[in-house]
Amino acid sequence: MTTTVVKEARRSSPARPDGARARRSRRRGRVIALLFALPALLLLGALVVYPVLFSIGRSLFDASGDTFVGGENYAEMFRDPTTLKAIRNTAIWVVVAPTLLTGLGLILAVLVEKIRWATAFKLLLFMPMAVSFLAAGIIFRLAYDEDPDKGVLNAAVVSIHDAFDEGSEYPTARARDGQGLNQQKDGSYVTGSPVSPGSATALSLVGVAPKDLPADARPAQQAAAQEAGADEVRGVVYLDFTPGGGGKPGVVDSRESGLPGMRVEAVQGGKTVASTTTAADGSFRFTGLKDGSYTLKLPKENFEQPYDGISWLGPTLVTPAIIGAYLWIWTGFAMVLIGAGLSTLPRDALEAARMDGANEWQIFRKITVPLLAPVLTVVFVTLVINVMKVFDLVYIIAPGPVQEDATVLATQMWLVSFGGGNNQGLGSALGVLLLLLVIPAMVFNVRRFRRSQR
Amino acid sequence: MKTIRRGLSSAVVQAFLVVIGLVWMTPLAGLFLSSLRSAEDTAKGGWWTVFTDPGQLSFDNYSALLDNSGMTQAFWNTVLISVPATVLVVVIAALAGYAFAWLDFPGRDSVFLVVVALLVVPVQIGLLPVAKLFGQLGLFGTIPGVVLFHVAYGLPFAVFLLRNYFAEIPKEMLEAARMDGGSEWRIFTRLVLPVGRPAIASLAIFQFLWVWNDMLVALLFADSSSQPLTVALQSQIRQFGSNIDVLAPGAFLSLVIPVVVFFAFQRHFVQGVMAGSVK
Numbered sequence: 175m176t177t178t179v180v181k182e183a184r185r186s187s188p189a190r191p192d193g194a195r196a197r198r199s200r201r202r203g204r205v206i207a208l209l210f211a212l213p214a215l216l217l218l219g220a221l222v223v224y225p226v227l228f229s230i231g232r233s234l235f236d237a238s239g240d241t242f243v244g245g246e247n248y249a250e251m252f253r254d255p256t257t258l259k260a261i262r263n264t265a266i267w268v269v270v271a272p273t274l275l276t277g278l279g280l281i282l283a284v285l286v287e288k289i290r291w292a293t294a295f296k297l298l299l300f301m302p303m304a305v306s307f308l309a310a311g312i313i314f315r316l317a318y319d320e321d322p323d324k325g326v327l328n329a330a331v332v333s334i335h336d337a338f339d340e341g342s343e344y345p346t347a348r349a350r351d352g353q354g355l356n357q358q359k360d361g362s363y364v365t366g367s368p369v370s371p372g373s374a375t376a377l378s379l380v381g382v383a384p385k386d387l388p389a390d391a392r393p394a395q396q397a398a399a400q401e402a403g404a405d406e407v408r409g410v411v412y413l414d415f416t417p418g419g420g421g422k423p424g425v426v427d428s429r430e431s432g433l434p435g436m437r438v439e440a441v442q443g444g445k446t447v448a449s450t451t452t453a454a455d456g457s458f459r460f461t462g463l464k465d466g467s468y469t470l471k472l473p474k475e476n477f478e479q480p481y482d483g484i485s486w487l488g489p490t491l492v493t494p495a496i497i498g499a500y501l502w503i504w505t506g507f508a509m510v511l512i513g514a515g516l517s518t519l520p521r522d523a524l525e526a527a528r529m530d531g532a533n534e535w536q537i538f539r540k541i542t543v544p545l546l547a548p549v550l551t552v553v554f555v556t557l558v559i560n561v562m563k564v565f566d567l568v569y570i571i572a573p574g575p576v577q578e579d580a581t582v583l584a585t586q587m588w589l590v591s592f593g594g595g596n597n598q599g600l601g602s603a604l605g606v607l608l609l610l611l612v613i614p615a616m617v618f619n620v621r622r623f624r625r626s627q628r
Numbered sequence: 629m630k631t632i633r634r635g636l637s638s639a640v641v642q643a644f645l646v647v648i649g650l651v652w653m654t655p656l657a658g659l660f661l662s663s664l665r666s667a668e669d670t671a672k673g674g675w676w677t678v679f680t681d682p683g684q685l686s687f688d689n690y691s692a693l694l695d696n697s698g699m700t701q702a703f704w705n706t707v708l709i710s711v712p713a714t715v716l717v718v719v720i721a722a723l724a725g726y727a728f729a730w731l732d733f734p735g736r737d738s739v740f741l742v743v744v745a746l747l748v749v750p751v752q753i754g755l756l757p758v759a760k761l762f763g764q765l766g767l768f769g770t771i772p773g774v775v776l777f778h779v780a781y782g783l784p785f786a787v788f789l790l791r792n793y794f795a796e797i798p799k800e801m802l803e804a805a806r807m808d809g810g811s812e813w814r815i816f817t818r819l820v821l822p823v824g825r826p827a828i829a830s831l832a833i834f835q836f837l838w839v840w841n842d843m844l845v846a847l848l849f850a851d852s853s854s855q856p857l858t859v860a861l862q863s864q865i866r867q868f869g870s871n872i873d874v875l876a877p878g879a880f881l882s883l884v885i886p887v888v889v890f891f892a893f894q895r896h897f898v899q900g901v902m903a904g905s906v907k
Contacts, residue, residue, distance in 0.1 A: 200732075206812050207731030214724035214783050215739070221780035222746050225757035232756070282648070285641050297894065298649055302656075303901055304886040306841030308858045309879040313655045315868055316662055316675075316876070323673045326658055502655060510898060534637075563750050566843045570865060587752050592848060598756055605753035616748040620788075 226609070233603035237596065247603035256578055257604070260586035263493055267564060267582060271497050271504075272557035276550055278501065279508025283516050284538060286509070296513070300506035307503075311570025314499040318486040318571070328483030335481050343388060343435050345479050348381045350414060353424045355379075361474035364441070368467035369409075374402045375470060376426050378414035379433060387413070387431055390454045394432035397457035407468060408459035411436045411452050432456020439471040446471070487572065489579040496571050496580060500564065508553050515549030516542070552622055559615045562608065583608055663689055663876035670872050689877040699878060701853070702860035706882070708771055709846070709856055710839040713778040717786050717835050718828055720779065725790030726820050730802060731812065740791065746784040754781065755848050762849065769851035777849055778839045786831055789903055793827035794820055826896070833893055834900035837886055857882045 236243045251257045282299070286292045302310065319325025322332040349355035355363045355377055369375050376398050394412035402408040411433045412426055421427035432455040439449040440460050447468070448460045486495040519542065527537050543550075565584035572580035581589070583604060591601025661675035664685045669677075678684050693699050727733070728740045758777055759768060767773035797820065805815045821828070843858040850859060861878045864871040890897050 207733040210723045210727035213720045217780045225754040228757035304890040309883040312879040
């Protein structure tokens with residue numbers, strides 16, 4: 175420090191600059207300064223400032239660019255149904271995605287502090303930020319495939335669904351006409367003639383391919399031959415089809431199989447009074463039924479089509495599905511940023527609260543969240559800016575036919591200007607709208623950034 | 629009792645985070661395994677079938693990709709676009725950042741404010757006018773055109789970041805160097821650049837990533853001979869199912885380099901992305 179001062183004193187004394195020289199050196203300094211700044215200023219002027227002005231001007235002209243139409247393109251935005259849809263979808267994106275991300279980021283940032291492998295976890299969640307939207311789009315096109323045999327999401331959904339609701343064994347089974355079973359409107363079958371205790375019935379079905387039979391299915395003939403006790407209704411449900419041919423319709427032939435696991439109900443006066451499930455040989459029996467006449471019913475659950483998951487990329491769910499892909503990319507970002515804020519919180523405030531017997535949830539709600547509010551706002555606003563401009567992900571994930579249902583401002587701007595719409599007037603107006611929407615969030619962010627720099 | 633409860637809740641937290649971690653890894657694992665399977669196998673069943681039938685796995689898709697001259701060309705185009713676009717942004721922004729921080733010229737601070745204001749300009753608004761301009765200059769559809777566009781739209785943030793970082797350099801340091809008779813150029817290369825290295829590294833990583841992963845700009849400005857990997861893959865997406873043997877390895881190839889950069893420069897990467905998120 176002292177040496178500098180000494181040097182300064184020594185240097186400036188002999189120079190004793192006269193006016194002309196000082197002016198010249200100042201001018202030289204300015205020229206040098208401009209040379210440093212010039213490349214940036216030229217590029218910004220030609221490729222950013224001029225285009226903004228051009229676009230604003232162009233948005234006041236019609237599609238061909240010859241006729242001045244004033245605000246007509248801006249009015250058109252709110253009339254054209256597809257563009258209106260884009261504005262609505264962008265609004266959904268801007269509300270839903272930053273909210274979910276900030277919430278998820280907050281929860282994970284708090285939880286991750288409690289584990290030893292926090293660094294590895296943060297790296298793992300942050301990594302998708304390195305992946306392009308295009309690659310993420312391809313990844314999620316794969317994951318969202320509607321066929322549960324191909325798309326991992328539907329595979330998971332179907333297996334969870336089937337764990338709770340096993341699904342039917344015989345979606346293809348049906349009764350042959352005129353063999354005693356009548357199909358009802360809801361898909362169930364009932365016996366045409368009533369049964370009463372002491373009788374046995376054989377219920378014949380067809381339409382099950384031998385390879386689709388459950389592995390434990392056994393021939394039904396023996397069970398069908400058994401007599402019913404005085405107080406029981408018994409019978410078999412069997413597949414009325416002899417492999418290789420030769421069986422008689424309506425008769426339980428020796429090689430015909432029972433249909434195990436079939437639900438059978440005894441119905442009296444429209445009410446189900448008893449129900450059971452068939453055994454491996456297709457037999458069932460109801461005991462202890464009061465005298466009277468009953469109908470046997472094979473309820474519709476036996477014949478339901480298998481559940482095959484959710485149509486993620488259909489018109490209704492496509493936007494939530496793409497937001498899901500966006501969450502995969504950005505959650506790590508929210509978590510790391512909030513985590514950084516978390517590490518600056520005063521430890522003693524938290525400790526004091528713990529000493530006073532506050533539980534984790536109270537600390538989280540009453541101390542952590544309020545103290546983190548500024549950081550949460552920054553994360554939210556930053557995400558709003560980025561979400562507003564989302565393009566690639568929508569463009570890639572939404573399949574052609576539902577592109578219109580998923581469209582957002584940025585994709586709409588592209589489609590209108592370059593992708594067949596070829597209306598550069600409207601396209602420019604959409605670009606200007608995008609600019610106007612981003613401005614408030616950006617002003618907030620730049621202010622914050624400048625404060626943090628001081 | 630309390631310790632038992634705390635241990636239990638920590639186990640629950642661990643389990644929850646393990647599940648989240650698995651969920652986060654699954655899509656990427658799915659892409660990788662899909663990239664090792666034939667299109668016919670993919671049409672028949674999901675990638676998880678490889679766990680019961682690992683015979684499906686092979687590098688055939690990758691060797692086919694390397695024999696596909698369109699795709700290898702696209703890969704090189706990506707390199708030829710992202711490297712110059714990164715270097716140019718860093719150099720031009722560092723020069724301007726130094727000027728805005730430490731050199732005197734008329735209207736300096738108001739010009740800097742305009743540069744900061746340009747942060748709000750979304751890429752979309754520049755597409756049409758710049759396309760027209762490039763058309764007249766013969767740059768439309770060329771790699772230099774794509775690079776120039778990326779440089780211009782990377783500059784506001786880059787200048788903003790570097791000027792703020794350079795402004796933190798202690799005044800005495802610069803004045804001492806000036807007193808020693810160093811020219812501005814010398815001071816810039818010998819003092820400012822070395823001191824600004826952390827900010828420059830974060831900026832370079834952020835910009836590289838931004839350009840490498842871009843699809844929108846290249847979709848408009850690159851023709852079929854100058855298109856990067858993202859655009860080349862995008863053009864195959866219409867027949868998603870039947871092209872999966874190209875799309876999956878291509879997408880994996882395109883994300884390998886950014887992910888390697890990520891793991892190699894974790895700290896700068898995170899800082900760069902954080903700072904760049906104001907964009």
